[in-house]
Structure formats: structure tokens, C-alpha cells
Amino acid sequence: MLEAIFWLFITVAIYFASKRLYKAFPKVYLTPVLIVPIIVILLIQFSGVSFQSYNEGAGWLSEMVKPATIALAVMLYKHVDVLKKNVTAIIVSVGAGAIIAIITSAGIAKMLGLTKEITDSVAPRSTTTPIAVSVSDMIGGIPTVTAVATLVTGLLGMIIGPMIVKYFRIHSSVARGALFGTSAHACGISKALEYDAVAGSVAGISMMATAFITLGLAPFIMTWF
Template sequence: MNLIALGCLAATIAIYMLTKRFYQKVPKLYFTPLLLTPAIVVLSLVLSGIPYESYHEGTHWLSDMIGPATVALAVPLYKNMAVLKKHAFTVLVSVMSGAMVAILSSAWLAKELHLSTEIMESLAPRSATTPIAMAVSQLTGGVPTITALFVLMTGLLGMLIGPVIIRIFRIRNDIARGVLLGTSAHTAGTSKAFEFSSISGSISSIAMILTAFITLLITPWALQWFL
């Protein structure tokens, strides 16, 4: 690893820690680290002229940790197992409905906007986590890199809009909050759900995982309706 790549790694971690500390002092949605950190990193790369290849060389292992981080969500799931068992049917039906709506509405919108079939197939799995969404995109004929961008946009928008919806409709139930954020905004939504409560975060985790599996199973079949 060269000095530029190492510097990019150190800078990315430092920026995240600073934005997280700032968010704790000023807890506004638009100051969340998941939104502010990428913006600062992108701006820094553009101003410094550092190519993405050099940045990726030093920081790729951070994205490689998505898998282990997802597995680590099993800890709060285990701690709230009694709640999960009690509301298993409600969570399952809600997540299935949300995942199917996300897939079908994405494909329908792409068709109505006269986007190419390739873009439609890239957009459809956007509500799943990045690894699953990219795999589904590749399976159906989409472009995984474009899908990754749609997944990122979905997560950030869901994380920003979800709490607003919760506040407007006065959703106080931890189960409902968790399902809403986990189904619509996957990892980013789950991060926000844990800010409400451990139960909301745990439900959001299981909703995120279920959404990924449902997306994997349903997307290839659902897209046939629009092709």
C-alpha cells in the first residue's frame, strides 16, 4: 500500500469519526455521518485530484467489512428473540409486501420513463443490501455497478425520509419503525432504527435480511411482467 492509499484510509476514518461526533452534538438528519462522510470524501478527492483507483486501494477493506458487520447484527437479534418470535408473522407479511412493492414499483417506473431494459434490471433490486442487489442485477442482466449506486441512493433517501414519515404519522411502535426502516432502507435504515431503540434496530435487521432473500427470489420472476 503506497502513502497516498494509506493517507486515504486514514482520512476516511478520521472524517467519519469527526462527522459522527458532530452528529452527536447536532442530531439533524442532514448531518448524519452516512450522508456527510461520503460528501466530504468525494469533495476532497475532487479538489485534491486523487484518482479513485488510489483511494480504492487504501479503503477497499472498509467495504469488505459489510459482510462481517451484517453478521454482527445477530447479537441484538438474539437479545430480542422473544419479541421477534411474538411478532414473526406480522414482520414476515409486512416485509414481503414492502419488498414486492419496491421491486414492482421500480420496474414500473423504469418502463413508464422509457428507460432501457438494462437500467430496469439494475433498478429493480435496489431495496436489498448491496451484495444481494448486485448479484440479482447480474443474474437478471443488469449492471451491478449501477445497481450499487441505486442501492446507495435508496438507503440514504430512506434514512432521511423514514424518520420524517415516522414523525408525521406518529408511529410509536418499535416493530413498525423497524419494519419500515429495514425494508425500505436496508443497512442505512437499520443504523437509523437503532437510534430509536434496540428493538427497532433488531426488527430492522431481520427486515433487511428478509428483504434481501425476497428480492433474490422474486425479482427475476417479477421482471418478466415488464419485459
């Protein structure tokens, strides 16, 4: 019990410390979501603690993902006008993005010679974890592989997203939100919120739309592979 609270405390402390560091030096490799897990992994490897006992305390944090996602409803409500005004832009771009996500994931995985199960497991990786896992289960993938692929998607998305925004000169908040919400689910939302609240709420809506599209189309698209 004490150990559980200790690891929870350590994780929170490292997180807030790295957040301050990132604020002072906003470099990609200092992104909290990259650096905090690395530090924590090193710490638990050195102290010989298993992930299970680490997660007994720190796992309480994972429980907060759901309430935080639901908190988006307030954000959506606040920005409903922007969403209404840009409904076509959002539907077309998110629809295209969600379909491209499934096709390129499965296509590239197949080209690289990954097994059929792993190909099926990565296909729904662009959507939020609970949807990705249930779609994976539907089409014959391995849910744990999907969970890992979805998480890696979120982490990679947070790192390469800002580069894409810069390189392709994505200035519009709506476009930034659509980009992050479609490609990197809840991780993308938190990154989009770093730009502004409009980008954050568009990212929220985009994540939801991606979830519905993946749920509806992935089983059908995967019959091509």
C-alpha cells in the first residue's frame, strides 16, 4: 500500500517537474509524455520493482483518462459555434484521415511482412483505445498489440504533429484540431490544447468522429487485406 502511494507520488512529482522544464525549454525531446515514462522506466528497472506493483498505485492515474475525456463535453459546448461553422471542413478532412489511417496502417504493415494478426491489430490504431481494442477484436487482431500500437500512435503523434503543423504551415485552429484529433486521439487533444481552446475542441470532435468511422468502416476495409 505504502509502495503504491510512493510510486503514484513519484510519477506525479516527475510529471510536474518535467512540465516546468518543458515550459522553460520547449524542445521536442523534453516533451513530458516522452521524458517522464523514460525516467520512470529507468527508476523501476533500477529498483527492481515489477510493472504490476508500480501500476498498483500509478494505475489510479489511468483511471482519470475517462473523466478527462468526458470533460471535453464542456469544451465542445463552449465552442459549438466554431464547430457548426466548420462542419464541412471537419467531416471531409476527418473522414479522409480516418480512412487513410486504416488503409495505410494495414497496407504498410503487410508490406513490411508483419503477420496477419499484427496487421489486423494495427489497422484501428488511430482511434481512441477502447474503440481500437474492440475493433481489433472484431477483425481478428490481438487486443494487447492494438493497445500498444494505439499508445505509440499517441506518443508519436504528439512529437511529429507540431513538426507537420510548422512544415506544412497549418495556421488554422480548426485544421490543427482536425489533424491532432484524427491522428493521435486523446494524446492529440492534449497537444492541440497547447495551441488554443478552439484547436482543442475541434480535436475532441475529430477524435469522436474518427472513432465512429473506424468502428463502422474498419471491418469492411479490412476485407481488402
